[in-house]
Each structure stands twice: as structure tokens, then as C-alpha cells.
Amino acid sequence: MKINPVYQQESRISARSFRLPLIILLCNSILALVALLDMYSMISQVKTTAEIQYSSFLSLYVFAAGMEFVLLLLIVPALTSGSISGERERQTLNLLLTTRMTPGSIVIGKLLVSLSTVFLLIISSFPILSLVFIYGGVTVTDMIVLLCCFSSTALLGGCIGLCCSSVFKRSTIATTASYCVMAFLVFGTMALWRLASAIGGTTQGKEGLACLLLANPAVTFGTVIKSQAGHVRRIPFLEIWAEGSSVSPLIPYWLAFSMAVQLLLAFLCLWIAIDQVNPRRKRRWKI
Amino acid sequence: MLKIEGLKKMYGRATALDGLSMHVREGALYGFVGPNGAGKTTTIKILTGLLLPDGGSVTIDGADVVKDRGKVTESIGYVPDFFGVYDNLKVSEYMELFAACYGLYGLNARRRTETLLDQVGLGEKEDYYVDGLSRGMKQRLCLARALIHNPPILIMDEPTSGLDPRTRYEFKEILKDLREQEKTVVISSHILSELSEICTDIGIVEEGKMVLEGAMDDILSQINVRSPLMISVYRNREKALDILRNNSYAETITIRQNDIMVGFTGDREEEAALLQQMIQAGVMICGFMRERGNLESVFMQITDHEEGRVLLRED
Incomplete structure (x- = not known):
């Protein structure tokens, strides 16, 4: 079987390195510790009060999923932001570019390596998240939707990391830039929307700012969790403001729209990365 | 085989190549020399597809490097002036990686790897890790890597820089082997004495232009006439x-102790008359004789911009 050579080589190197098992061990240890402590406190409460709060088991799910989401946001850019710049620093990128490998296949090979690491991390953490199945409340479909949400976040984070890695020559700058872009998507878009809300009114510009939240993976994750654990199929804070505005028709389909926007954003980043790696492109900018 | 016009x-505003033309015949071991900043690496990068030219044409084995990229990639092997190796990768794995990059997989890749490593x-x-190899071994590995897809043309940019004399000698022997295999080799180097020993053809580039090109023997015989008396x-x-x-x-x-060095442009008859x-x-x-010409003297004469007649210069 013909596997992307970059993917094959990177997988081999990462399998030899201590980094991958360490990341999986650390992430799952944190998740397991938090989940088991939460479960222990709930069961202790049952023992002392003889009262079973089934909603607490759902909060365990929310907490564990939230923890994993934060870990994803932190890990994915770190995994990809050094991939292209690292090749440049090792001076191997030019060697690859003189072979039959196209810039696209090199970038996609790098993305696949990062995504396979992240998916390994996500899949390995599912037994911990499945603790919630002991007492029920979350269906397998809910878990699949959560997996899709994690996957789109991982893809977006991975593509942002690759994009920064191809634009910036040095890995440290690329990593910093990746975290800055992720921080803007998560906190920046939210801050802009809150600022618009604070100013008040429902002008066209503020509705546009609400659309910015479609690119926010945290809002997407919040939508998924709310729909699963909160039995709310809408985002309340957005709904209040957007009622009667041009954004309101989006609200019931927020999850689908936001995932689509994030996928588009990921593909845009991937295109920039491929263009930057291509030595035969007409240079548009230089950093 | 390789034609640049x-x-x-x-x-930006700096001219790296200013209408450079170069012709490399099949089976030649072509020495591509010039001072720093003359445009050698830029030329090599264009040949290997790592840069787009602003003008002119480059054909390798009849294929245009800009329009027919796929065919050119198959025709050339590139040895840069750096090693470009991965840590945590064994020698055979490094070779198999690049074999896969050229579409060679499995047994074919393994056989080719073994042959080239030998x-x-x-x-x-x-089975050694690439990172643990010596500088000379890494350079030999890079050469083997460049040959993995059996290209007819090998392009080498300063391949022996930083190597000790013994490794340079071994490298030179490998190049002689390649010549026997009828590979066309374009080699850029600053170690002119080495090039003059192994190269069949030479091209001297300066300020982005080819100033002298031809068969090594022809150039050396020409330069004998221009060598100092x-x-x-x-x-x-x-x-x-x-x-x-x-x-x-x-x-x-130029007066050097009891000797006088004369930049003499006359022929054998004028020498005798003098x-x-x-x-x-x-x-x-x-004592009265022409200094024997070598590649270094050719290079120094061509790249020396000291103009005018120096009538008395004591060393």
C-alpha cells in the first residue's frame, strides 16, 4: 500500500519518540483523575444524604468533555506549529521539494501525522468519558456528535498550526502565532461580540460580529454540550441578543453552520500553508 | 543534456543572474565555479525547481524545468551544500523515505537502497541512526539519497565543503565511479584543484554571467599562453x-626576489625574441619559462578585476 511518505516517516519518528506516549498518559491521567474524583464526591454525597442526583453524573460528562476540549486547544497547535518550520530548520524541506512530492502532499502528510496523534488522544480518552454510561443520560449518538466537534476543532487547530508553521520560518514564532490565532478565535471573537452587546442596539455591524462566533470552536463545543447535557438546543446568550435580528434564523442550526465555517477556515489555512511551501509560487509577502 | 539560455x-533590485548561458553535454563532469555571490546557487536552485527564473530557458534532457516539472524531477538528483537529515531515522529508513518520495516502495526500494549504500x-x-554518522558519512549518504531514483544528471552544490582531505579523496573516487556509469554531473565547488583533477568540462560564472565555458583541456591549454612568464x-x-x-x-x-613574473601576451615566437x-x-x-596553467590561475585571471598595466609591483 502506498502511504504518504511524509506521514510514514513522521509516524515512525513519533512512534520512537517518548513524546506521544507521554502526551497520552498525561492527558488521560488528568482526565481520569478529575472524572474519578468527581464520581467519588458524588457517591460520597449519596452515602451521606441518601439522595441520588442523576444530573451530577451529567455534570461529570460535561466536566470531562470540557477538560478534553481545553487540552485539545492547547495540544493541537503545539503538534503542528513546528512541522513545516522544523523541516526548514533541519533543511529537509528543499530536499523533499526536489522529489516527486508536491507541496500539497507534504503539507497533508504533516497534517495527517498531527491528526492521527490527536485522534489517538481523543479515542483513548473515550473510556473515561464513557463513565457516564454507568448511570445513563448520554447516548452513543451524543458521543458521536461530541467526537465530530472534537474532530473539527482538531482539524481547525491543526490547519492553523500548519499555516503559521509555513508562514513563519522559526518554530518558536510559529507556535506563538498559532496560540495567538487560537486565542483570538476562542476569546477574541467572544470579546468582540460582548463589546458589541455592551454598546447595545441591533445594528448590521453587531449582527456581523455575532456571525464571528461561528468561527469560535468553544461556542460550538458549548452548543454541543448544552444540547446534550442542558437539554437546550439553542445558545441562550446569543438567542437573547439575536432575537428578531437577521442572525436569529441561524440559531437552530448553529452547530452545523459553525462546523461548516470552521472547516472552511481550516481549508483556507491549509491552502495558505500549501501556497507558502510551494517554492515556485509568486511571492506575495515575506516574513 | 542540460542547456541554459x-x-x-x-x-528585489539585485541581479543574481544576468543572461547566464550554460551547456552541459551528456556524460560530462562539469565544474561550475565562480566567486561568492556569482549566481551558482541561484542557478542550481532554478535547475532543481526550487526557484522560478525571471527570464531565459532551462532544459534538462529536452524537458523545460518550468513547464515540464515532473520529467525534470525524474532526471535530476540534487546534493545540496547541507546534509538535511532527520534525527531518529536509520540510514536505511532515510533512504527508503526518499525512495517512496520517488514512488519506489517495498522490495524495489530496499534493493536500490542496499546497492547505493554499498x-x-x-x-x-x-542500521545506524543518521544522526550518529560522521560528517563525511552524512555527505556520502546524501549522495546515495540523490541517486535513489537513478537519475541521469546529478547536481551537486559544494558537496565537499567542510570535509577532511581523506573524505574528500573518497568523495572524488565516488564521482569517478559515477562518471564511469555515464552519469552527467554538475558540481559547484570552491576547491578548484579538486575540480581540475576530475572535471571534463568547466564553466566560470561571474556577476550572473558565464565568462568562460568549455572542455577542461582546451581551457587549460588556452590559459597556458596567458600564464605569467x-x-x-x-x-x-x-x-x-x-x-x-x-x-x-x-x-x-612583478618582482619576486630574483625572479620576474611577466604577464606576457605574446606567443612562443615573441617569447623567444624577448x-x-x-x-x-x-x-x-x-630561468625562462611559462608558469604551468591550472584551474586556479584560470579562475584568478578571469575573476581578477584589477585593470590597467601594473609595471612594477614588488611582493
């Missing part, structure tokens, strides 16, 4: 200098 490349003397090192004077040096100052073929005169004139004037001469 009027190649141009600008970096050829460059790394057959017993295939060494005259060892036993007595009457001032008289000899007077004669030389008045000789229209003597362009430069010798006769000196003897008749009573100059006692114990």
Missing part, C-alpha cells in the same frame, strides 16, 4: 626590467 533572476561505502551502516635573472636585473618595460607584450611585471633580446643586452638569465 539567457537565464535571468532578480532578488556503492558509497555505507553498506554496513544501514617566469624569468630568473642571475645578473643585470635593471637591464632586464628596462627591456620588459619597453616590450609591448608585457602587460604586468629571451634573445635580453641575452644580447647582457642580461644573465638562469
